[in-house]
Each structure stands twice: as structure tokens, then as C-alpha cells.
Amino acid sequence: MVSSAPSFPPQIEEEVGKLLKLKAQLGPDESKQKFVLKTPKGTRDYSPRQMAVREKVFDVIIRCFKRHGAEVIDTPVFELKETLTGKYGEDSKLIYDLKDQGGELLSLRYDLTVPFARYLAMNKLTNIKRYHIAKVYRRDNPAMTRGRYREFYQCDFDIAGNFDPMIPDAECLKIMCEILSSLQIGDFLVKVNDRRILDGMFAICGVSDSKFRTICSSVDKLDKVSWEEVKNEMVGEKGLAPEVADRIGDYVQQHGGVSLVEQLLQDPKLSQNKQALEGLGDLKLLFEYLTLFGIDDKISFDLSLARGLDYYTGVIYEAVLLQTPAQAGEEPLGVGSVAAGGRYDGLVGMFDPKGRKVPCVGLSIGVERIFSIVEQRLEALEEKVRTTETQVLVASAQKKLLEERLKLVSELWDAGIKAELLYKKNPKLLNQLQYCEEAGIPLVAIIGEQELKDGVIKLRSVTSREEVNVRREDLVEEIKRRTGQPLRIC
Amino acid sequence: MAERAALEELVKLQGERVRGLKQQKASAELIEEEVGKLLKLKAQLGPDESKQKFVLKTPKGTRDYSPRQMAVREKVFDVIIRCFKRHGAEVIDTPVFELKETLTGKYGEDSKLIYDLKDQGGELLSLRYDLTVPFARYLAMNKLTNIKRYHIAKVYRRDNPAMTRGRYREFYQCDFDIAGNFDPMIPDAECLKIMCEILSSLQIGDFLVKVNDRRILDGMFAICGVSDSKFRTICSSVDKLDKVSWEEVKNEAVLLQTPAQAGEEPLGVGSVAAGGRYDGLVGMFDPKGRKVPCVGLSIGVERIFSIVEQRLEALEEKVRTTETQVLVASAQKKLLEERLKLVSELWDAGIKAELLYKKNPKLLNQLQYCEEAGIPLVAIIGEQELKDGVIKLRSVTSREEVNVRREDLKTGQNRDFNFYYGYFIDYYWQKWPDTTPFSYKALGA
Numbered sequence: 001m002v003s004s005a006p007s008f009p010p011q012i013e014e015e016v017g018k019l020l021k022l023k024a025q026l027g028p029d030e031s032k033q034k035f036v037l038k039t040p041k042g043t044r045d046y047s048p049r050q051m052a053v054r055e056k057v058f059d060v061i062i063r064c065f066k067r068h069g070a071e072v073i074d075t076p077v078f079e080l081k082e083t084l085t086g087k088y089g090e091d092s093k094l095i096y097d098l099k100d101q102g103g104e105l106l107s108l109r110y111d112l113t114v115p116f117a118r119y120l121a122m123n124k125l126t127n128i129k130r131y132h133i134a135k136v137y138r139r140d141n142p143a144m145t146r147g148r149y150r151e152f153y154q155c156d157f158d159i160a161g162n163f164d165p166m167i168p169d170a171e172c173l174k175i176m177c178e179i180l181s182s183l184q185i186g187d188f189l190v191k192v193n194d195r196r197i198l199d200g201m202f203a204i205c206g207v208s209d210s211k212f213r214t215i216c217s218s219v220d221k222l223d224k225v226s227w228e229e230v231k232n233e234m235v236g237e238k239g240l241a242p243e244v245a246d247r248i249g250d251y252v253q254q255h256g257g258v259s260l261v262e263q264l265l266q267d268p269k270l271s272q273n274k275q276a277l278e279g280l281g282d283l284k285l286l287f288e289y290l291t292l293f294g295i296d297d298k299i300s301f302d303l304s305l306a307r308g309l310d311y312y313t314g315v316i317y318e319a320v321l322l323q324t325p326a327q328a329g330e331e332p333l334g335v336g337s338v339a340a341g342g343r344y345d346g347l348v349g350m351f352d353p354k355g356r357k358v359p360c361v362g363l364s365i366g367v368e369r370i371f372s373i374v375e376q377r378l379e380a381l382e383e384k385v386r387t388t389e390t391q392v393l394v395a396s397a398q399k400k401l402l403e404e405r406l407k408l409v410s411e412l413w414d415a416g417i418k419a420e421l422l423y424k425k426n427p428k429l430l431n432q433l434q435y436c437e438e439a440g441i442p443l444v445a446i447i448g449e450q451e452l453k454d455g456v457i458k459l460r461s462v463t464s465r466e467e468v469n470v471r472r473e474d475l476v477e478e479i480k481r482r483t484g485q486p487l488r489i490c
Numbered sequence: 491m492a493e494r495a496a497l498e499e500l501v502k503l504q505g506e507r508v509r510g511l512k513q514q515k516a517s518a519e520l521i522e523e524e525v526g527k528l529l530k531l532k533a534q535l536g537p538d539e540s541k542q543k544f545v546l547k548t549p550k551g552t553r554d555y556s557p558r559q560m561a562v563r564e565k566v567f568d569v570i571i572r573c574f575k576r577h578g579a580e581v582i583d584t585p586v587f588e589l590k591e592t593l594t595g596k597y598g599e600d601s602k603l604i605y606d607l608k609d610q611g612g613e614l615l616s617l618r619y620d621l622t623v624p625f626a627r628y629l630a631m632n633k634l635t636n637i638k639r640y641h642i643a644k645v646y647r648r649d650n651p652a653m654t655r656g657r658y659r660e661f662y663q664c665d666f667d668i669a670g671n672f673d674p675m676i677p678d679a680e681c682l683k684i685m686c687e688i689l690s691s692l693q694i695g696d697f698l699v700k701v702n703d704r705r706i707l708d709g710m711f712a713i714c715g716v717s718d719s720k721f722r723t724i725c726s727s728v729d730k731l732d733k734v735s736w737e738e739v740k741n742e743a744v745l746l747q748t749p750a751q752a753g754e755e756p757l758g759v760g761s762v763a764a765g766g767r768y769d770g771l772v773g774m775f776d777p778k779g780r781k782v783p784c785v786g787l788s789i790g791v792e793r794i795f796s797i798v799e800q801r802l803e804a805l806e807e808k809v810r811t812t813e814t815q816v817l818v819a820s821a822q823k824k825l826l827e828e829r830l831k832l833v834s835e836l837w838d839a840g841i842k843a844e845l846l847y848k849k850n851p852k853l854l855n856q857l858q859y860c861e862e863a864g865i866p867l868v869a870i871i872g873e874q875e876l877k878d879g880v881i882k883l884r885s886v887t888s889r890e891e892v893n894v895r896r897e898d899l900k901t902g903q904n905r906d907f908n909f910y911y912g913y914f915i916d917y918y919w920q921k922w923p924d925t926t927p928f929s930y931k932a933l934g935a
Contacts (some may be wrong), residue, residue, distance in 0.1 A: 037631040037775065039585050040615050045628055048580035048639070055581075067837055068863055069814040069844035069863075071557035072564075076548050076660050077617075077644065098617075099606040101648065106549050108586075108607075119554055122546040130557070135586065139610065163847035170830075178837065292830040295840070351546065390578040406679075413576055413687065420578035423672035438580075446913050 041138075042150025048387035053374050054367075058133065060182045060194070061155055061365060065131040068175055073130050075115040077137075081105040086116050087350070089310055094138045108137035112156040113311070113362070119349035120160055120358055127161025127358075129168075149368065158362030160348070167280055169315050169343060172287035172363045176319055176339050177295045179365060185373050187322040188338070190298055191255070193305035194283055195313050195342075197264075200276025201303070204269045205247040207240070214238050219252050219355060222304035223320070227253055255302040258287035282315060307340070314343035321373075339365045360458065386440040391483045393441050394421045395432040396449035397458075402426070404447045408457070412445075415476040417485075419445075436462045443479060492661045497534055525840070551648075551659025557811035563791075563799050567642065569691045570664050570789060574640040577684055579666060582639050584624040586646075590614040596774070597625050603648045617646035621665040622771065629669055629782055632777035636670025636782075638677075658792065667786030669772070678767060685743050685763050688789060693744065694797045697762070701741040704766075710924070741765055741787075745797075762797075763789045810864040816883075817865050818845045819856040819871040824845045828871045832881070832896075836869075843869075860886045 039045060046054060084095060084107050109115055112132045120128070133155045157175060159168040173190060176203075180188045198216065207215050218234045226414040227249055234240040234248070240436070251270075254260060261284050270276045283301060290296045304317055317337040341363030348358035378385055394409040396402070402425045412419040420441070422432055429446070436444055446458040446467075456469040459478060470478050479485075508524050548554060555563060574581075593604060605617040618624055621641045629637065642664045649659065661733060666684060669678040689697045708721070709882040716724050742888050743763040765787030772782040802809055818833040820826070826849045836843040844865070846856055853870070860868055880893040 037627065038589065040587055040589055040613055040805060043585035043587070045585070045631075046583040047632075048582060051581045051583060054583075066813045067840070067842045069812045069842065071811045072560045073557060074555040074563075076552035076554070077646075078549055078552070078660075080547065080549055099608045103648070104549055120607065122554075123556075137586075139612070151587075159847075161847070164849045167826075167830075167845075167847040171802070174834065197707075246650065289830055292827055293834045371727070387580045388578045389575045402676075406676075410683065416576070418576045418578065423668075423670070423676040423677075425673045425676075436888065487611040 003252055033460055036215070037086065040150075044149065049385050050371070050375070050385050052385050053371055054377070057183065057367060057370055057374060058155075059368070061179055062131070062133070064179045064182065065157055067156075067178075068129075068171060070129050070131045073116075073132055074134065075109070075112075075119060075132070076364070077135075078106040078108050079115060079118065081107045081119055084110060084114060085176060087311075091138075094140050096137045096139055109134075110138060111136050112154050112364075113158075113344075116156070116158060116160075117347045117351050117360075120348050125160070125358070127163075129159045131155070131157045140361065152368045155365040155367050156362060157364075158360055160358050160360045162359055166285045166289060166315075169282075169361045170286055170293060172341060172361055173286075173290060173299065173317060174293045174295060176317070176341070176363055177367075178299050180338065183370060183374070185321060185338075185370060185377070187294075188319050189300055189322055190295075190317055190319045191282065191300050191302040191305045192286070192315060192317045193302055194279035195312050196275040196279035196314065197270075197283070197303070198306055200270060200273035201251050202248070202280065204273055204276075205251070207248070208242040211238065215240060216306040219248065219304055220306040221278065222252060253302040255300050255304070257296065257301065258284065258291075260301050279314070286315065311344045311347050312342040313345045316340075316342035317363075337366060337367065338369055339363060354413070356446055384440060387421075388441075389418050390420050390439065390441045391418045391435050391485070392420075392443040392445050392459075392479055393432060394419055395429060395444050395446050396427065397429050397446050399426040401447050401449075404452065408445065408447060412479070417476060417479055433462065443482065445475065497531065499587060501528070501531045504531055522551070525566050549659075553658065553660075558794070558809055561809050561811050566794055566798060567664075567693065568790060570688055570791070571640070571642070573684055573688045573691065574666055575688075577666075578862065579638050579640045582625075582628065582641055582762070584618070584621075584628060585642070586644075587615040587617050588627065590616045592627055593619060593623060593781060596771075600647075601823070605646045605648055610627070618643075618912045620645050621663050621788075622667075622768075625665070625667060625669075625774050626771045626784075629772050634669070634782070635674075639665045640664070640670045657810070661792045662915055664789040664791050665786060666788075667784055669782050669784045671783055678785050681765060682741065682786055685741075685765070685787050685789075689743060689745075689762065692794060692798070694762075694794060697743055697745050699741055754817060760793065761790060762793055763787060808864060812844075812863055812865075813842050814844050814863065814865045815842045815846075816867040816869050817856060817860050818843055819853060819868050821853050821870050821882075823850040824872075825871050828876065832869065832871060857886065 004148045014442050033338065048224055078098060079121065081097065082105075088095070090111055091110070095110050098106040098108070112134060116130070116132065119125075133153065135151050136154050137151055157172065159172065161168075173192070176190060177188075199212070202212055202215060215234060215238065218230050221233075222230055227409065231242075231245045231249060234245045235242050261280055265271050265277070265280050265284070270280075287296060287299070287301075289338070290299055305316060307316075311467060317340065318337050320337055341361070343359070343361040345357060345359040347360065352358075392412065394405050394412065398404050405421050409419050409421045422435060433444065435441070444460045444462060446460060451458055454469070456471055458467055459470045459475070460467040504524070505528055508521065508528055511521050511524055517774070522541055587607060590606065591614075594601070597604070597619055600619070604619050607615040621643060625639070625641065628634075642662065643910050644660050645663050646660055666681065668681065670677075682701075685699060686697075711721060711724060741764065742761050745760065747761050765785070767783070767785040768779055769783040771784065776782075816830050816836065818836065820829050829845050833843050833845045846859060857868065859865070866886055868884045868886060871885060872882060875882055875893065878893075881896050882891055883894050884891045
């Protein structure tokens with residue numbers, strides 16, 4: 001059948017012919033069938049157990065956002081490619097594009113901030129306080145260490161609008177602290193700095209504008225490596241003069257509270273720089289407000305905080321977990337940033353035809369890392385995580401009681417009770433009890449022939465095995481009472 | 491700048507002139523001459539400016555959800571999820587895209603409606619078209635033989651969205667499925683029970699669930715003389731909704747239009763939920779072809795969002811987009827510090843509170859903010875009240891006021907303190923109920 005086959009030595013050709021004949025007997029369809037049983041690289045399913053952890057974490061976060069009066073929005077998973085172009089600098093190559101299928105050119109969203117700016121400009125909004133929790137997409141090489149994926153959640157909270165200085169900024173920090181405390185993932189610290197202070201500091205130290213960005217990323221590594229290493233990188237790799245590096249070192253190794261702000265306001269060189277003065281003045285005001293909010297002990301003014309400066313224009317902050325001695329045995333996942341944010345006054349203006357600015361300040365919670373930490377903690381504590389909320393299993397003690405089970409479970413559902421039954425006509429009692437133990441269902445309502453005649457249901461506690469006969473009319477109330485459910489339809 | 495504006499005006503006028511000439515079907519030379527002038531004017535504007543585009547739209551067939559739409563959506567999901575949980579369902583989530591191969595061959599003719607991702611050198615990917623195929627892939631991948639799960643997520647279809655309410659290229663699906671080998675019809679019956687519970691709880695009107703069986707259809711067409719090859723087309727003639735080849739029992743919930751709603755757009759009529767039994771799908775993913783019987787349902791939430799939004803508009807009900815219970819306000823100037831202290835105490839006690847981001851806001855503006863946002867209570871700090879150690883608590887709707895003692899307590903640590911503030915806010919919340927349909931129980935965080 002093959003018309004233009006290459007010519008092989010006769011012996012090989014003969015054996016190949018036999019192979020092809022055998023394969024042909026298998027049948028063409030079977031050999032092509034592939035079973036694709038994986039999720040794409042850098043993505044994962046969430047099992048019921050992981051969803052239970054995720055729901056708990058989101059619940060804490062959303063309660064906090066709502067406590068502060070935030071509205072919520074949602075945007076499409078993809079944007080017009082043009083919307084995302086030019087907003088992420090070098091990271092643009094990490095954007096997922098959709099195939100050109102004849103319509104608009106689209107890309108999956110890379111973060112929630114650019115869509116937010118687009119939303120504000122599109123709806124001509126001048127002020128809003130909103131949160132947005134959704135997945136974003138980045139085509140980088142995921143370090144498959146816990147928490148780094150190509151598809152991952154972001155939890156953003158932002159306040160947009162022209163307001164009196166530092167009040168919304170202080171509220172963002174208050175929110176960050178409330179969330180991290182409520183999650184009970186350990187002690188944390190919030191580092192604060194300001195883009196203008198960094199700008200001014202580098203200027204008076206002698207860093208040229210063109211080197212600003214790259215020196216920033218070196219300085220930012222100070223939380224992980226020593227000053228010597230950072231200095232070597234700046235001088236050896238990035239061509240910075242050693243004296244300049246030393247001057248930078250004098251500043252960036254400092255961190256402290258409001259006293260450091262006041263000290264720098266008196267610094268003879270820094271106080272000559274207009275930008276730095278602005279930044280320091282705002283930080284001083286910020287610390288006053290943070291003290292009134294009762295969180296000043298969690299905040300550290302840290303001159304080495306320089307990360308992610310692309311669209312920030314003012315205050316920037318980052319929350320890190322502090323590893324306590326008790327957890328020293330754990331993997332160093334506890335160290336590292338779990339939340340970050342800052343002020344970015346120029347972004348919305350990039351979307352407005354007239355360039356109208358809408359000042360914004362916000363924060364982003366690094367939930368993927370938090371999921372991992374919480375999952376780790378639960379495993380360490382050997383805590384059982386329930387994946388359902390079922391309160392009672394409707395069971396039968398003898399055969400031919402399916403009808404009665406169906407009737408009773410329906411009554412319970414109609415009364416708002418969370419109930420299940422096994423999908424078997426004549427299940428064994430033992431199997432039904434086992435089902436409860438595996439799923440963590442606390443109660444069993446057992447229907448038996450004698451009990452039916454007496455008009456009662458046997459209510460049994462799965463853990464204690466205590467049983468009590470309950471009148472059928474009283475069953476709903478009894479279940480609600482025992483499971484702590486308020487006496488109203490849910 | 492003025493020059494530029496003048497130029498832009500000239501361009502606009504010249505453009506109109508050209509259009510007018512074309513409409514009048516003027517001579518070709520004349521049109522060409524005027525077009526030449528137009529191009530010259532445009533060139534003067536400068537190339538950069540004319541290329542700058544401000545892209546202020548969402549992609550075709552997609553939309554943002556405003557806070558108001560989110561409030562409706564959250565309420566609807568809350569009803570649906572409560573029902574799924576009441577029936578003991580677990581929940582899963584899957585990635586927004588799958589390997590292209592996973593989706594290939596599962597959707598028949600609809601395959602051309604799948605969104606593909608660009609080949610950027612890695613795996614070939616496509617956005618999920620529904621939640622059922624990912625579910626089957628999940629079952630096979632984890633070698634599960636039984637599970638009762640729900641999954642609520644957006645799916646993606648590149649069809650021409652009828653922009654009538656409820657039809658988009660990106661839209662939510664709410665799926666509930668029971669997979670496993672069980673005694674006949676018990677899980678099937680529970681699925682229908684769930685569908686009815688949800689549609690009743692949503693209070694969107696009377697409904698009817700139509701039920702049929704693929705085997706009955708097969709048999710019926712056979713005895714009527716329909717050839718196997720014509721089966722599919724006859725089926726779609728018989729039922730516009732049926733597209734899925736593996737459904738054996740098909741059911742569909744349909745909203746009935748009541749006389750009272752006759753004046754509304756016919757959105758109230760039509761399918762709001764559908765489902766059925768599909769025993770062959772998981773087997774397509776298993777290397778050994780092992781079957782896992784499945785039965786499930788899908789709620790058409792986008793249509794339900796529209797119906798609920800319509801109802802709210804018709805009833806002129808105010809929909810709150812926040813849950814704030816109290817605004818911390820000041821009656822005079824220079825009280826920002828006091829406001830910040832008090833609002834922080836309230837947050838630490840779990841109370842939902844806000845303050846205006848102004849150093850010296852006018853009381854009237856603060857009250858107006860409450861009215862617009864539907865905030866029921868205002869805690870007003872005043873100089874005299876500070877001296878007396880009280881806060882003035884005021885109902886925004888009734889305008890009743892009461893002085894409440896403020897004790898000198900630490901934030902957050904003291905149980906009595908938490909109770910004190912919680913009690914007073916809750917007490918006045920009950921006493922002066924707000925007017926929204928989605929009123930939230932003031933039980934603090």
C-alpha cells in the first residue's frame with residue numbers, strides 16, 4: 001500500500017513487513033487510543049480535602065474584607081491581549097495567549113490589578129473599595145515546591161479614590177494584620193517602606209537612574225542573604241561603584257519603628273531630597289494611624305524592602321511569617337512572604353483616554369502558600385478534616401425498609417437537616433455505621449420494624465455509641481439540638 | 491494643545507465631508523481628492539497619537555460582575571450550595587484548561603466551539619467546555635469508583651452568544667453528580683429531589699420537571715421505523731436541548747410562566763436545569779475501559795441570575811453590596827484620631843464598620859454615605875459625648891438616637907468588651923431593622 005517507502009536491506013524489510021502485518025491485526029483504532037490522565041503542567045485539581053482547607057481560609061479572608069465594608073467584583077478569565085500588553089515589563093513573556101481562532105486576540109489574566117484598573121476606567125469610577133478572589137495564570141517554570149503553580153489564586157483588596165493621606169493605606173495594613181492573625185499560622189511581621197524613600201536614598205548615594213531597577217532587586221535580597229553577598233552582586237555583577245554600594249549599605253541595613261522615621265527625617269543628606277522627605281512624612285503619619293489601630297508592634301520600617309516596584313508609587317509593604325523555635329523541625333515554608341501590597345497612583349491613568357488618574361492602594365494575600373501551611377499543620381496535628389457537613393445518616397436495621405428510609409430522609413431534608421442514606425435497598429447496619437465513621441457523620445437515625453410500630457426512631461451517636469429512642473415528631477428538633485444548629489430552616 | 495484640538499476638528503469635518511460625498515455618489519475624482527485631503531490632515535495629527543487605543547471592553551461574550559450583580563450571584567449560589575451540602579455532597583475544583591487531548595472527541599460537532607490556547611512551545615491546551623468531562627477525567631485519574639460531588643465554575647464556549655440575557659461565551663455551570671454502582675434509581679431520584687429543592691428555594695416561580703429515558707426513545711423510534719443512522723437528527727428535531735450522546739435518562743426542569751408574569755420578557759419560560767444518567771463517559775478515560783455509572787444535574791445559573799435581577803428591579807428592592815453595620819462618624823472637626831480608635835475597637839470585636847477617609851468630614855456627608863450604602867447605624871463621636879464618656883448611636887432610617895457608654899477597655903482581648911459592643915450593635919440592629927431583602931444577621935464575625 002505504501003507508494004514511496006524508502007528502500008531497506010531485504011532482510012529488514014521482510015521483518016518490518018511481518019511487524020506491520022501483526023499490528024494491522026490489532027486494528028488501527030486501538031493503537032492510536034491514548035489515555036490522557038493528567039492536568040496540564042503547573043496546574044492541579046483540588047480534592048474534597050483540599051477544598052475544605054481552601055474554603056476555611058477563604059472564609060476567614062472574606063469575613064475580614066466584609067468587616068471593612070468592601071464590595072466584591074468579578075472579571076472574565078481572559079482579557080483582550082491589548083489590555084495586558086505593556087503592563088508587566090519583562091514578565092510579559094509569561095502571559096498565556098489564546099489561539100487566534102479568527103476573532104479577537106485574547107490572553108489569560110496575569111493578575112487582578114490590571115483588570116481592576118480596566119474596570120475602573122471602563123465604568124468611569126473615581127472611588128471604590130473592592131475585593132476580588134480569583135485564579136490568575138503565569139507560564140513560568142513552576143518550582144513544584146509547595147505553593148508555586150501556573151494557575152493559582154490571588155486575593156486582592158484595593159481602595160481606589162482621592163482621599164486624605166494615609167488613612168486607606170493604614171486600613172490596608174490593619175486588614176493584613178487581622179487576616180494573618182485570624183488564620184493562626186504563626187507570628188508574622190509586616191515590613192513597610194516607600195518608593196520615594198528608595199528613590200531619594202539611591203539618588204543621594206549616587207545610583208544612576210538607569211541602574212535603579214536592577215539595584216533594587218539586589219537590595220531586596222537582603223531578607224535572604226547577607227549584606228556582603230548583596231554588595232558583591234551590585235559591585236561585581238551590576239557595575240556599581242564600591243563607595244556607592246557602601247553608602248547604600250549604611251541605609252538599607254536599617255529597620256525599626258517610627259523612631260527610625262524620625263531619625264531619617266533628621267539625616268543631613270536624606271532630608272535634602274524632596275522625594276525622600278515626602279515618603280518619610282507619609283510614613284510618619286502612617287505610623288500614627290497604625291498606633292491608633294493597635295498594630296504598630298507588628299510593623300517594621302525596613303529600608304531593604306524593594307520588591308515589585310513596577311507600578312507602586314508610594315508606600316509598599318510585605319508580610320512575612322516568623323519561624324518560631326517550636327517549628328524549627330518543619331520545612332522552611334514558614335519563612336517568606338504571605339501578603340504584599342502598596343500604593344499605585346499611576347495605573348488607572350494608563351487606561352483612561354484623558355489620562356485621568358485614580359489613586360489606588362491595596363494588598364494581595366498569597367493564599368496558595370497559606371493553603372500549604374494550613375494543610376501541613378493539619379497533617380502534623382493529625383486533625384481529621386471533614387469534607388461534608390452531613391449531620392445524620394438515615395439507616396435501616398433490617399431488610400425491606402428502603403421506603404421508610406426514603407420517606408424519613410426526605411422529611412429531614414425538607415426540615416433543613418443535612419442527611420444522607422446509602423443507595424442500597426438492603427444495606428447492612430455495619431456498613432452504614434462504617435460509612436458514618438469514615439465520613440465523620442456524628443449521628444445515625446436507625447429505622448427498625450419494632451421502632452416503626454412504636455412510632456420512634458433510634459438516634460445513635462456514632463462516636464459514643466449511645467442510643468436513644470426519639471419520637472418521630474421530635475426527631476428534627478433533637479438532631480438540631482445535638483448538632484448545635486439554630487432552630488430555624490437553614 | 492489648542493492647535494491639536496483644532497486639527498482634530500478639521501479631521502472630523504473632512505471625514506464627514508467624504509462620507510457625505512460617498513453617500514451622494516459623487517464623482518470618483520472628487521471623492522479621491524477629498525480623501526487625499528483627509529489623509530493629509532490625519533498625518534499632521536501624528537502617527538503615535540492615532541495609534542494609541544484605549545481598550546476599555548471585556549472580550550466578546552464575556553462580562554464583568556459589578557458589586558450589585560455579585561450580590562445577586564452570591565445569594566443564588568448560597569441557596570444552591572446549601573442544598574448540595576444538605577445532601578452530603580463533597581466539592582472539587584479543576585483547572586480552567588485541560589490538555590487538548592482530554593477534550594478531543596467528547597463533544598461531537600460542538601468541538602469547533604472550544605477555545606484553544608496558543609501553541610507557545612508547551613502542551614496543547616484548551617479551555618474547559620463543561621464540568622462533566624473534567625469530572626470523568628478526575629474520576630479515572632484518581633481511580634475513584636464512587637463519589638457524590640458538586641462543582642461550580644465557569645466554562646467556555648466560542649459560539650455566537652445571543653446577547654439576550656443569559657447567553658455568554660464565559661458562563662457559570664453548577665453541576666452535581668453521583669458516581670458509583672448502586673441499586674437502581676435511588677441516586678437518580680435524589681438528583682430530581684435536589685433539583686426541586688433548589689428551584690423552590692430560589693423562589694423564581696412555579697416549575698415542572700420533564701423526564702424521559704433514552705432507552706424509551708430508542709425503542710419508540712425503532713418501532714416507528716426510524717433507521718439507526720437517522721436517530722440523532724430525529725432526536726434533535728424532537729428536542730432542541732438534547733446534544734449529549736451519552737445521556738440515557740434525560741430530564742429537564744422548565745419554568746412555567748404564571749399570569750402575573752405575563753408582562754415580563756419571555757425569559758421566565760425555558761430550561762433552568764437539566765441532567766441525566768451517563769454510564770459510558772468515565773470508561774472513555776479508563777485504560778481498561780472500566781465503567782463508572784454516573785447520574786447528575788446542572789443548574790442553569792446564568793438564566794437564574796437574570797430572573798432574580800429582573801424580579802428585584804420590578805419590586806424596586808434595594809440590593810446592598812456591603813454588609814457594613816455601622817459607620818463611625820464625627821460631629822465636629824479634629825476627631826479623626828477618635829474615629830480611628832473607635833473603628834479599630836469595633837473591627838477587633840468583629841463588628842462590620844467603616845469610616846470616611848477624610849480628616850474632617852461633614853456630618854451630613856457621612857449620613858448621606860450611610861443612606862447610599864444602606865448602612866443602618868451611625869456611631870457619632872462628639873466633643874461633649876467624649877467628655878461624658880458616651881457614643882451617640884443613631885438609626886439611619888428612623889433617625890432615633892441613643893447615648894451608649896464607652897468604657898475604657900483594651901481592644902479585642904476583653905470578652906466583656908466584645909460582648910458590650912456586639913450586644914449594642916445587635917440590639918439596635920434588631921430594634922431598627924434595615925430595609926434590604928438580603929439582610930444579614932448581625933452576629934459579628
